[in-house]
Amino acid sequence: MLNRRTLLAFASIAATLGLAAAVPAHAEEPFKVGFIYIGPVGDAGWTYAHDQGRLALEKALGAKIKTTYVENVPEGADSERVIRKLAADGNQLIFTTSFGYMNPTEKVAKAFPNVVFQHATGFKTGKNMGVYETRMYEGAYLLGVVAGKMTKSKSLGVVASFPVPEVIRNINAFTLGAQSVNPTIKTKVIWVNSWYDPAKERQAAETLIAQGVDVLNQNTDSPATLQVAQEKGVYAFGWDSDMLKFAPKAHLTASTNNWGGFYIDTTKAVMAKTWKTGEVRGGLQEGMVKMSPLNPVVPAEAAKIFEEKKALIISGKFHPFQGPIKDQSGAIKVAAGAVLPLKELLSMNYYVQGVDGSIPK
Incomplete structure (x- = not known):
């Protein structure tokens, strides 16, 4: 026969287990992706096309990721400050989307070896830095x-x-x-x-x-x-x-950049730890350029x-x-x-x- 002390102990354990069941498991933090833009997002042109790619990435991966962008960033010293801040803020993948960001990206990449950097239209690569562009x-x-x-x-x-x-x-x-x-x-x-x-x-x-x-x-x-x-x-x-x-x-046609597929594939690869540095150049054949x-x-x-x-x-x-x-x-x-x-x-x-x-x- 159980005495009063034993019953109280069982009750305490049951209450503890019930409480634990009521508390949800800790949600996994989203994978953070940063973008740096040369101009305003606006509604046309180079930066707009990159931001459309960012939005396609958000739509494809949903709550698994969190994207951040900084627009109107001049090339040179100011871009290095912004890139460094994106890395310090916990972004695990950073896309730097203008030619003049190449050297600042390379410098910050060396300071943050656990962050992957992708630079648009440049030619310098590193262990954690790749380049990409459209033809x-x-x-x-x-x-x-x-x-x-x-x-x-x-x-x-x-x-x-x-x-x-x-x-x-x-x-x-x-x-x-x-x-x-x-x-x-x-x-x-x-x-x-x-x-x-x-x-x-x-x-x-x-x-x-x-x-x-x-x-x-x-x-x-x-x-x-x-x-x-x-x-x-x-x-x-x-x-x-x-x-x-x-x-x-006046508009006869347009040559357009389509970055969404590249941003989605690259982010998935970095998240899966299968990303490798290198050069990616896509054109009409790959659908990265469309008329x-x-x-x-x-x-x-x-x-x-x-x-x-x-x-x-x-x-x-x-x-x-x-x-x-x-x-x-x-x-x-x-x-x-x-x-x-x-x-x-x-x-x-x-x-x-x-x-x-x-x-x-």
Whole structure:
């Protein structure tokens, strides 16, 4: 027979067990992912496209992750401070999304060996630092094909950001695409020395149009170039994202970046501890570059060539930097039938024949 002390002991144990059952198990902390942006998120352009990728990541992984972003971060010392803070705040994966963030990212990566860093458009890697970019020159080439068919003045214009290899590649690819359908075409370039400055972009576009340009492209982040084109009655293209809504009459098509798949795959790999450093470059074939629908004003003949060239690039049967290609001096840079080697593509520092002016030093 149980005495009173034994019964009280059983009661105490039962109460303790009941209490424990009522307290939920400690929820696992979400995996933290940080992003640093060169411009405002806005609703168009480079930064907008990256943030769309971040939102796709959130949608795919839900409560398993928590993302943070910091926008309008200048390249240089200030970016190092922001990257370092993201790492110190517990972000286990950090995406730094502009070329000028490369050296600061490398420096912070060495200080935080347990954090994975992914840098966009650079070339430096490390044990915990990889690089990624899209082959936007594929899209630029296709924009050139359309421009070559749409121009009447045979004069194209590019509003360019900084004279770094990725921008020079896009200018050259745009020109080569145009020359593939109209060999006499010339391209004029105005450098605004900013990734995002609507006022400078607008001024550059106006200047190019005043010089006789009737089709514009850009390697900048705002829709200002397109808006000027529509105001002046000429054509232009969206860049990094579809910009149709800003200038529906002028917008012929857009070469867009699609980062969502890469962000999802990379985050999953880091979470599973299967991530490895390296270089990722995706284009039309991988779906990281996509072309938006053609404006109905584009003639059927031009649309047919555009689609044929796109299919050839996707199949791997054609490369935008397939020879023969000459530089401004007439020197052969790529022999007939050859393709420019990746190393030379990534370090491109010259204009192809047909681009006016010189590259700023």
